Amino acid sequence: MNPSFKAFGSKAILIEWPPQISETILLDILLFKQKIESRFKGFYDLTTAYNSLTIFLQNPITDFDKQVAILKNIYQTPIRLSNLDHYVWQIPVCYDLEFGLDLEFYLKSKNLSLDQLIDLHTKPLYTIHFLGFLPGFPYLGGLPETLNIPRKFNPSLNVPKGSVGIGGKQTGVYTMESPGGWYVIGKTPIPFFDVNLKDPCFLKAGDKIKFFEISKDDFYKISNEIEKQNYLVKMELYHA
Structure with a gap:
Protein backbone atom coordinates (compact mmCIF):
# COMPACT_ATOMS: atom_id res chain seq x y z
CA MET A 1 0.00 0.00 0.00
CA THR A 77 10.57 -1.73 7.79
CA PRO A 78 9.49 -5.26 8.80
CA ILE A 79 8.60 -5.71 12.44
CA ARG A 80 8.04 -8.71 14.63
CA LEU A 81 4.36 -8.60 15.56
CA SER A 82 3.36 -8.47 19.21
CA ASN A 83 0.00 -8.27 20.92
CA LEU A 84 -2.05 -8.23 17.72
CA ASP A 85 -4.39 -10.96 18.94
CA HIS A 86 -8.03 -10.16 18.28
CA TYR A 87 -11.15 -11.53 19.89
CA VAL A 88 -14.73 -12.35 18.95
CA TRP A 89 -17.17 -10.86 21.47
CA GLN A 90 -20.67 -12.34 21.75
CA ILE A 91 -23.07 -9.43 22.32
CA PRO A 92 -26.73 -10.13 23.30
CA VAL A 93 -29.38 -7.88 21.78
CA CYS A 94 -33.09 -7.64 22.55
CA TYR A 95 -35.03 -6.66 19.42
CA ASP A 96 -38.22 -5.77 21.28
CA LEU A 97 -40.41 -2.74 20.59
CA GLU A 98 -39.76 -1.56 24.14
CA PHE A 99 -36.10 -1.06 23.22
CA GLY A 100 -36.28 -0.69 19.44
CA LEU A 101 -37.46 2.90 19.46
CA ASP A 102 -37.38 3.11 15.65
CA LEU A 103 -38.10 -0.54 14.96
CA GLU A 104 -41.58 -0.17 13.45
CA PHE A 105 -40.51 2.68 11.17
CA TYR A 106 -37.35 0.85 10.14
CA LEU A 107 -39.14 -2.42 9.30
CA LYS A 108 -41.76 -0.56 7.28
CA SER A 109 -39.13 1.48 5.43
CA LYS A 110 -37.10 -1.60 4.54
CA ASN A 111 -40.13 -3.83 3.89
CA LEU A 112 -38.80 -6.43 6.31
CA SER A 113 -40.37 -8.61 8.97
CA LEU A 114 -38.87 -8.60 12.45
CA ASP A 115 -37.59 -12.15 11.96
CA GLN A 116 -35.89 -11.13 8.71
CA LEU A 117 -34.22 -8.17 10.39
CA ILE A 118 -32.97 -10.27 13.30
CA ASP A 119 -31.65 -12.94 10.95
CA LEU A 120 -29.83 -10.41 8.78
CA HIS A 121 -28.45 -8.38 11.68
CA THR A 122 -27.16 -11.33 13.73
CA LYS A 123 -25.68 -13.30 10.83
CA PRO A 124 -22.46 -11.32 10.13
CA LEU A 125 -19.23 -11.33 12.08
CA TYR A 126 -18.65 -7.57 12.39
CA THR A 127 -15.17 -6.05 12.48
CA ILE A 128 -14.37 -3.17 14.85
CA HIS A 129 -12.47 -0.62 12.77
CA PHE A 130 -12.10 2.00 15.48
CA LEU A 131 -13.73 3.44 18.60
CA GLY A 132 -15.10 6.97 18.66
CA PHE A 133 -18.04 9.41 18.72
CA LEU A 134 -18.77 8.27 22.28
CA PRO A 135 -16.25 6.59 24.62
CA GLY A 136 -16.10 2.93 23.59
CA PHE A 137 -18.53 3.35 20.66
CA PRO A 138 -17.52 0.69 18.09
CA TYR A 139 -17.56 1.58 14.40
CA LEU A 140 -18.30 -1.72 12.69
CA GLY A 141 -17.78 -3.04 9.21
CA GLY A 142 -19.86 -5.88 7.81
CA LEU A 143 -23.48 -4.68 7.83
CA PRO A 144 -25.45 -6.44 5.05
CA GLU A 145 -26.31 -4.03 2.24
CA THR A 146 -29.98 -5.00 2.61
CA LEU A 147 -30.03 -3.25 6.00
CA ASN A 148 -28.49 0.04 4.84
CA ILE A 149 -30.65 3.10 5.46
CA PRO A 150 -29.90 6.84 5.30
CA ARG A 151 -29.36 8.46 8.67
CA LYS A 152 -32.21 10.39 10.23
CA PHE A 153 -32.82 13.86 8.83
CA ASN A 154 -33.64 15.02 12.37
CA PRO A 155 -31.47 13.20 14.96
CA SER A 156 -33.03 11.96 18.19
CA LEU A 157 -32.15 14.10 21.20
CA ASN A 158 -31.83 11.21 23.67
CA VAL A 159 -30.79 7.74 22.57
CA PRO A 160 -30.60 5.42 25.63
CA LYS A 161 -27.37 3.76 26.67
CA GLY A 162 -27.02 0.30 25.11
CA SER A 163 -29.19 1.10 22.09
CA VAL A 164 -28.25 -0.79 18.94
CA GLY A 165 -28.67 1.34 15.85
CA ILE A 166 -28.28 1.35 12.09
CA GLY A 167 -27.28 4.43 10.11
CA GLY A 168 -26.05 4.53 6.53
CA LYS A 169 -23.86 1.47 5.94
CA GLN A 170 -23.06 1.01 9.61
CA THR A 171 -24.39 -0.52 12.79
CA GLY A 172 -23.21 0.12 16.32
CA VAL A 173 -24.01 0.41 20.02
CA TYR A 174 -24.56 3.68 21.89
CA THR A 175 -22.30 3.29 24.91
CA MET A 176 -24.04 6.06 26.87
CA GLU A 177 -27.14 8.23 26.56
CA SER A 178 -26.59 10.63 23.70
CA PRO A 179 -28.18 12.43 20.78
CA GLY A 180 -27.96 10.30 17.66
CA GLY A 181 -29.05 10.01 14.06
CA TRP A 182 -29.15 6.23 13.68
CA TYR A 183 -32.32 4.13 13.75
CA VAL A 184 -32.57 2.22 17.03
CA ILE A 185 -33.61 -1.40 16.43
CA GLY A 186 -32.82 -2.96 19.80
CA LYS A 187 -30.75 -2.79 22.95
CA THR A 188 -27.96 -4.70 24.65
CA PRO A 189 -27.57 -4.96 28.43
CA ILE A 190 -23.77 -5.09 28.07
CA PRO A 191 -21.93 -1.95 29.27
CA PHE A 192 -19.25 -1.16 26.69
CA PHE A 193 -17.56 1.56 28.74
CA ASP A 194 -16.90 1.90 32.47
CA VAL A 195 -14.72 4.79 33.58
CA ASN A 196 -14.12 3.09 36.95
CA LEU A 197 -12.21 0.19 35.40
CA LYS A 198 -8.47 0.17 34.73
CA ASP A 199 -9.28 -0.59 31.10
CA PRO A 200 -12.62 1.24 30.62
CA CYS A 201 -13.43 -0.46 27.30
CA PHE A 202 -12.89 -4.16 26.62
CA LEU A 203 -13.12 -3.72 22.84
CA LYS A 204 -10.30 -2.69 20.54
CA ALA A 205 -9.83 -2.07 16.84
CA GLY A 206 -9.47 -5.34 14.96
CA ASP A 207 -11.73 -7.29 17.31
CA LYS A 208 -14.97 -8.87 16.08
CA ILE A 209 -18.54 -8.63 17.33
CA LYS A 210 -21.21 -11.28 16.90
CA PHE A 211 -24.72 -10.20 17.90
CA PHE A 212 -27.23 -12.77 19.12
CA GLU A 213 -30.92 -12.37 19.96
CA ILE A 214 -32.26 -12.50 23.50
CA SER A 215 -35.77 -12.13 24.92
CA LYS A 216 -36.91 -9.24 27.09
CA ASP A 217 -36.83 -11.53 30.13
CA ASP A 218 -33.25 -12.50 29.33
CA PHE A 219 -32.36 -8.83 28.91
CA TYR A 220 -33.46 -8.02 32.45
CA LYS A 221 -31.89 -11.20 33.80
CA ILE A 222 -28.51 -10.34 32.26
CA SER A 223 -28.83 -6.73 33.45
CA ASN A 224 -29.35 -8.00 36.99
CA GLU A 225 -26.34 -10.33 36.72
CA ILE A 226 -24.19 -7.45 35.45
CA GLU A 227 -25.28 -5.26 38.36
CA LYS A 228 -24.16 -8.03 40.74
CA GLN A 229 -20.94 -8.50 38.73
CA ASN A 230 -21.92 -12.08 37.91
CA TYR A 231 -21.92 -11.82 34.11
CA LEU A 232 -18.96 -12.16 31.76
CA VAL A 233 -19.22 -11.34 28.07
CA LYS A 234 -18.45 -14.47 26.08
CA MET A 235 -15.35 -14.16 23.94
CA GLU A 236 -12.86 -16.29 22.06
CA LEU A 237 -9.64 -15.75 20.17
CA TYR A 238 -10.28 -14.88 16.54
CA HIS A 239 -8.77 -17.15 13.91
CA ALA A 240 -8.88 -15.77 10.36
Missing part, protein backbone atom coordinates in the same frame (compact mmCIF):
# COMPACT_ATOMS: atom_id res chain seq x y z
CA ASN A 2 1.03 3.63 -0.38
CA PRO A 3 -0.55 5.85 2.31
CA SER A 4 -0.32 9.63 2.00
CA PHE A 5 1.09 11.99 4.63
CA LYS A 6 -0.27 15.46 5.41
CA ALA A 7 0.38 18.09 8.03
CA PHE A 8 -2.64 18.31 10.33
CA GLY A 9 -2.17 21.63 12.04
CA SER A 10 1.20 22.49 13.55
CA LYS A 11 1.50 19.47 15.87
CA ALA A 12 -0.04 16.51 14.05
CA ILE A 13 0.47 14.35 10.98
CA LEU A 14 -2.47 12.75 9.16
CA ILE A 15 -1.77 9.50 7.31
CA GLU A 16 -4.47 8.36 4.89
CA TRP A 17 -5.27 5.15 3.02
CA PRO A 18 -7.84 4.69 0.19
CA PRO A 19 -11.32 5.93 1.32
CA GLN A 20 -13.04 2.59 1.85
CA ILE A 21 -14.02 0.23 4.66
CA SER A 22 -11.55 -2.63 4.27
CA GLU A 23 -10.07 -5.20 6.64
CA THR A 24 -6.86 -5.16 4.59
CA ILE A 25 -6.55 -1.42 5.22
CA LEU A 26 -7.47 -1.88 8.89
CA LEU A 27 -4.70 -4.43 9.42
CA ASP A 28 -2.19 -2.19 7.63
CA ILE A 29 -3.19 0.73 9.88
CA LEU A 30 -2.89 -1.36 13.05
CA LEU A 31 0.49 -2.72 12.01
CA PHE A 32 1.81 0.78 11.22
CA LYS A 33 0.44 2.01 14.55
CA GLN A 34 2.40 -0.69 16.36
CA LYS A 35 5.57 0.21 14.44
CA ILE A 36 5.16 3.88 15.35
CA GLU A 37 4.62 3.03 19.01
CA SER A 38 7.89 1.10 19.12
CA ARG A 39 10.11 3.19 16.81
CA PHE A 40 8.89 6.79 16.58
CA LYS A 41 9.60 9.40 19.24
CA GLY A 42 7.94 12.65 20.21
CA PHE A 43 4.23 11.79 20.01
CA TYR A 44 1.63 11.67 22.78
CA ASP A 45 -1.34 10.05 21.03
CA LEU A 46 -2.29 7.99 17.99
CA THR A 47 -5.86 8.01 16.65
CA THR A 48 -7.16 5.59 14.05
CA ALA A 49 -10.25 5.73 11.82
CA TYR A 50 -11.59 3.68 8.89
CA ASN A 51 -8.82 4.78 6.54
CA SER A 52 -6.52 7.05 8.52
CA LEU A 53 -4.02 7.29 11.35
CA THR A 54 -3.28 10.61 13.06
CA ILE A 55 -0.08 11.20 15.02
CA PHE A 56 -0.34 13.92 17.66
CA LEU A 57 3.10 15.34 18.40
CA GLN A 58 4.46 16.82 21.60
CA ASN A 59 6.10 19.73 19.78
CA PRO A 60 5.34 21.75 16.63
CA ILE A 61 6.63 20.32 13.35
CA THR A 62 9.83 22.09 12.26
CA ASP A 63 10.76 19.90 9.28
CA PHE A 64 7.71 18.12 7.84
CA ASP A 65 9.61 16.39 5.01
CA LYS A 66 12.11 14.94 7.47
CA GLN A 67 9.33 13.61 9.70
CA VAL A 68 7.60 12.02 6.71
CA ALA A 69 10.85 10.41 5.56
CA ILE A 70 11.30 8.88 9.02
CA LEU A 71 7.71 7.62 9.05
CA LYS A 72 7.95 6.15 5.55
CA ASN A 73 11.08 4.28 6.57
CA ILE A 74 9.29 2.94 9.65
CA TYR A 75 6.29 1.94 7.52
CA GLN A 76 8.47 -0.05 5.10
Whole structure:
Protein backbone atom coordinates (compact mmCIF):
# COMPACT_ATOMS: atom_id res chain seq x y z
CA MET A 1 0.00 0.00 0.00
CA ASN A 2 1.03 3.63 -0.38
CA PRO A 3 -0.55 5.85 2.31
CA SER A 4 -0.32 9.63 2.00
CA PHE A 5 1.09 11.99 4.63
CA LYS A 6 -0.27 15.46 5.41
CA ALA A 7 0.38 18.09 8.03
CA PHE A 8 -2.64 18.31 10.33
CA GLY A 9 -2.17 21.63 12.04
CA SER A 10 1.20 22.49 13.55
CA LYS A 11 1.50 19.47 15.87
CA ALA A 12 -0.04 16.51 14.05
CA ILE A 13 0.47 14.35 10.98
CA LEU A 14 -2.47 12.75 9.16
CA ILE A 15 -1.77 9.50 7.31
CA GLU A 16 -4.47 8.36 4.89
CA TRP A 17 -5.27 5.15 3.02
CA PRO A 18 -7.84 4.69 0.19
CA PRO A 19 -11.32 5.93 1.32
CA GLN A 20 -13.04 2.59 1.85
CA ILE A 21 -14.02 0.23 4.66
CA SER A 22 -11.55 -2.63 4.27
CA GLU A 23 -10.07 -5.20 6.64
CA THR A 24 -6.86 -5.16 4.59
CA ILE A 25 -6.55 -1.42 5.22
CA LEU A 26 -7.47 -1.88 8.89
CA LEU A 27 -4.70 -4.43 9.42
CA ASP A 28 -2.19 -2.19 7.63
CA ILE A 29 -3.19 0.73 9.88
CA LEU A 30 -2.89 -1.36 13.05
CA LEU A 31 0.49 -2.72 12.01
CA PHE A 32 1.81 0.78 11.22
CA LYS A 33 0.44 2.01 14.55
CA GLN A 34 2.40 -0.69 16.36
CA LYS A 35 5.57 0.21 14.44
CA ILE A 36 5.16 3.88 15.35
CA GLU A 37 4.62 3.03 19.01
CA SER A 38 7.89 1.10 19.12
CA ARG A 39 10.11 3.19 16.81
CA PHE A 40 8.89 6.79 16.58
CA LYS A 41 9.60 9.40 19.24
CA GLY A 42 7.94 12.65 20.21
CA PHE A 43 4.23 11.79 20.01
CA TYR A 44 1.63 11.67 22.78
CA ASP A 45 -1.34 10.05 21.03
CA LEU A 46 -2.29 7.99 17.99
CA THR A 47 -5.86 8.01 16.65
CA THR A 48 -7.16 5.59 14.05
CA ALA A 49 -10.25 5.73 11.82
CA TYR A 50 -11.59 3.68 8.89
CA ASN A 51 -8.82 4.78 6.54
CA SER A 52 -6.52 7.05 8.52
CA LEU A 53 -4.02 7.29 11.35
CA THR A 54 -3.28 10.61 13.06
CA ILE A 55 -0.08 11.20 15.02
CA PHE A 56 -0.34 13.92 17.66
CA LEU A 57 3.10 15.34 18.40
CA GLN A 58 4.46 16.82 21.60
CA ASN A 59 6.10 19.73 19.78
CA PRO A 60 5.34 21.75 16.63
CA ILE A 61 6.63 20.32 13.35
CA THR A 62 9.83 22.09 12.26
CA ASP A 63 10.76 19.90 9.28
CA PHE A 64 7.71 18.12 7.84
CA ASP A 65 9.61 16.39 5.01
CA LYS A 66 12.11 14.94 7.47
CA GLN A 67 9.33 13.61 9.70
CA VAL A 68 7.60 12.02 6.71
CA ALA A 69 10.85 10.41 5.56
CA ILE A 70 11.30 8.88 9.02
CA LEU A 71 7.71 7.62 9.05
CA LYS A 72 7.95 6.15 5.55
CA ASN A 73 11.08 4.28 6.57
CA ILE A 74 9.29 2.94 9.65
CA TYR A 75 6.29 1.94 7.52
CA GLN A 76 8.47 -0.05 5.10
CA THR A 77 10.57 -1.73 7.79
CA PRO A 78 9.49 -5.26 8.80
CA ILE A 79 8.60 -5.71 12.44
CA ARG A 80 8.04 -8.71 14.63
CA LEU A 81 4.36 -8.60 15.56
CA SER A 82 3.36 -8.47 19.21
CA ASN A 83 0.00 -8.27 20.92
CA LEU A 84 -2.05 -8.23 17.72
CA ASP A 85 -4.39 -10.96 18.94
CA HIS A 86 -8.03 -10.16 18.28
CA TYR A 87 -11.15 -11.53 19.89
CA VAL A 88 -14.73 -12.35 18.95
CA TRP A 89 -17.17 -10.86 21.47
CA GLN A 90 -20.67 -12.34 21.75
CA ILE A 91 -23.07 -9.43 22.32
CA PRO A 92 -26.73 -10.13 23.30
CA VAL A 93 -29.38 -7.88 21.78
CA CYS A 94 -33.09 -7.64 22.55
CA TYR A 95 -35.03 -6.66 19.42
CA ASP A 96 -38.22 -5.77 21.28
CA LEU A 97 -40.41 -2.74 20.59
CA GLU A 98 -39.76 -1.56 24.14
CA PHE A 99 -36.10 -1.06 23.22
CA GLY A 100 -36.28 -0.69 19.44
CA LEU A 101 -37.46 2.90 19.46
CA ASP A 102 -37.38 3.11 15.65
CA LEU A 103 -38.10 -0.54 14.96
CA GLU A 104 -41.58 -0.17 13.45
CA PHE A 105 -40.51 2.68 11.17
CA TYR A 106 -37.35 0.85 10.14
CA LEU A 107 -39.14 -2.42 9.30
CA LYS A 108 -41.76 -0.56 7.28
CA SER A 109 -39.13 1.48 5.43
CA LYS A 110 -37.10 -1.60 4.54
CA ASN A 111 -40.13 -3.83 3.89
CA LEU A 112 -38.80 -6.43 6.31
CA SER A 113 -40.37 -8.61 8.97
CA LEU A 114 -38.87 -8.60 12.45
CA ASP A 115 -37.59 -12.15 11.96
CA GLN A 116 -35.89 -11.13 8.71
CA LEU A 117 -34.22 -8.17 10.39
CA ILE A 118 -32.97 -10.27 13.30
CA ASP A 119 -31.65 -12.94 10.95
CA LEU A 120 -29.83 -10.41 8.78
CA HIS A 121 -28.45 -8.38 11.68
CA THR A 122 -27.16 -11.33 13.73
CA LYS A 123 -25.68 -13.30 10.83
CA PRO A 124 -22.46 -11.32 10.13
CA LEU A 125 -19.23 -11.33 12.08
CA TYR A 126 -18.65 -7.57 12.39
CA THR A 127 -15.17 -6.05 12.48
CA ILE A 128 -14.37 -3.17 14.85
CA HIS A 129 -12.47 -0.62 12.77
CA PHE A 130 -12.10 2.00 15.48
CA LEU A 131 -13.73 3.44 18.60
CA GLY A 132 -15.10 6.97 18.66
CA PHE A 133 -18.04 9.41 18.72
CA LEU A 134 -18.77 8.27 22.28
CA PRO A 135 -16.25 6.59 24.62
CA GLY A 136 -16.10 2.93 23.59
CA PHE A 137 -18.53 3.35 20.66
CA PRO A 138 -17.52 0.69 18.09
CA TYR A 139 -17.56 1.58 14.40
CA LEU A 140 -18.30 -1.72 12.69
CA GLY A 141 -17.78 -3.04 9.21
CA GLY A 142 -19.86 -5.88 7.81
CA LEU A 143 -23.48 -4.68 7.83
CA PRO A 144 -25.45 -6.44 5.05
CA GLU A 145 -26.31 -4.03 2.24
CA THR A 146 -29.98 -5.00 2.61
CA LEU A 147 -30.03 -3.25 6.00
CA ASN A 148 -28.49 0.04 4.84
CA ILE A 149 -30.65 3.10 5.46
CA PRO A 150 -29.90 6.84 5.30
CA ARG A 151 -29.36 8.46 8.67
CA LYS A 152 -32.21 10.39 10.23
CA PHE A 153 -32.82 13.86 8.83
CA ASN A 154 -33.64 15.02 12.37
CA PRO A 155 -31.47 13.20 14.96
CA SER A 156 -33.03 11.96 18.19
CA LEU A 157 -32.15 14.10 21.20
CA ASN A 158 -31.83 11.21 23.67
CA VAL A 159 -30.79 7.74 22.57
CA PRO A 160 -30.60 5.42 25.63
CA LYS A 161 -27.37 3.76 26.67
CA GLY A 162 -27.02 0.30 25.11
CA SER A 163 -29.19 1.10 22.09
CA VAL A 164 -28.25 -0.79 18.94
CA GLY A 165 -28.67 1.34 15.85
CA ILE A 166 -28.28 1.35 12.09
CA GLY A 167 -27.28 4.43 10.11
CA GLY A 168 -26.05 4.53 6.53
CA LYS A 169 -23.86 1.47 5.94
CA GLN A 170 -23.06 1.01 9.61
CA THR A 171 -24.39 -0.52 12.79
CA GLY A 172 -23.21 0.12 16.32
CA VAL A 173 -24.01 0.41 20.02
CA TYR A 174 -24.56 3.68 21.89
CA THR A 175 -22.30 3.29 24.91
CA MET A 176 -24.04 6.06 26.87
CA GLU A 177 -27.14 8.23 26.56
CA SER A 178 -26.59 10.63 23.70
CA PRO A 179 -28.18 12.43 20.78
CA GLY A 180 -27.96 10.30 17.66
CA GLY A 181 -29.05 10.01 14.06
CA TRP A 182 -29.15 6.23 13.68
CA TYR A 183 -32.32 4.13 13.75
CA VAL A 184 -32.57 2.22 17.03
CA ILE A 185 -33.61 -1.40 16.43
CA GLY A 186 -32.82 -2.96 19.80
CA LYS A 187 -30.75 -2.79 22.95
CA THR A 188 -27.96 -4.70 24.65
CA PRO A 189 -27.57 -4.96 28.43
CA ILE A 190 -23.77 -5.09 28.07
CA PRO A 191 -21.93 -1.95 29.27
CA PHE A 192 -19.25 -1.16 26.69
CA PHE A 193 -17.56 1.56 28.74
CA ASP A 194 -16.90 1.90 32.47
CA VAL A 195 -14.72 4.79 33.58
CA ASN A 196 -14.12 3.09 36.95
CA LEU A 197 -12.21 0.19 35.40
CA LYS A 198 -8.47 0.17 34.73
CA ASP A 199 -9.28 -0.59 31.10
CA PRO A 200 -12.62 1.24 30.62
CA CYS A 201 -13.43 -0.46 27.30
CA PHE A 202 -12.89 -4.16 26.62
CA LEU A 203 -13.12 -3.72 22.84
CA LYS A 204 -10.30 -2.69 20.54
CA ALA A 205 -9.83 -2.07 16.84
CA GLY A 206 -9.47 -5.34 14.96
CA ASP A 207 -11.73 -7.29 17.31
CA LYS A 208 -14.97 -8.87 16.08
CA ILE A 209 -18.54 -8.63 17.33
CA LYS A 210 -21.21 -11.28 16.90
CA PHE A 211 -24.72 -10.20 17.90
CA PHE A 212 -27.23 -12.77 19.12
CA GLU A 213 -30.92 -12.37 19.96
CA ILE A 214 -32.26 -12.50 23.50
CA SER A 215 -35.77 -12.13 24.92
CA LYS A 216 -36.91 -9.24 27.09
CA ASP A 217 -36.83 -11.53 30.13
CA ASP A 218 -33.25 -12.50 29.33
CA PHE A 219 -32.36 -8.83 28.91
CA TYR A 220 -33.46 -8.02 32.45
CA LYS A 221 -31.89 -11.20 33.80
CA ILE A 222 -28.51 -10.34 32.26
CA SER A 223 -28.83 -6.73 33.45
CA ASN A 224 -29.35 -8.00 36.99
CA GLU A 225 -26.34 -10.33 36.72
CA ILE A 226 -24.19 -7.45 35.45
CA GLU A 227 -25.28 -5.26 38.36
CA LYS A 228 -24.16 -8.03 40.74
CA GLN A 229 -20.94 -8.50 38.73
CA ASN A 230 -21.92 -12.08 37.91
CA TYR A 231 -21.92 -11.82 34.11
CA LEU A 232 -18.96 -12.16 31.76
CA VAL A 233 -19.22 -11.34 28.07
CA LYS A 234 -18.45 -14.47 26.08
CA MET A 235 -15.35 -14.16 23.94
CA GLU A 236 -12.86 -16.29 22.06
CA LEU A 237 -9.64 -15.75 20.17
CA TYR A 238 -10.28 -14.88 16.54
CA HIS A 239 -8.77 -17.15 13.91
CA ALA A 240 -8.88 -15.77 10.36
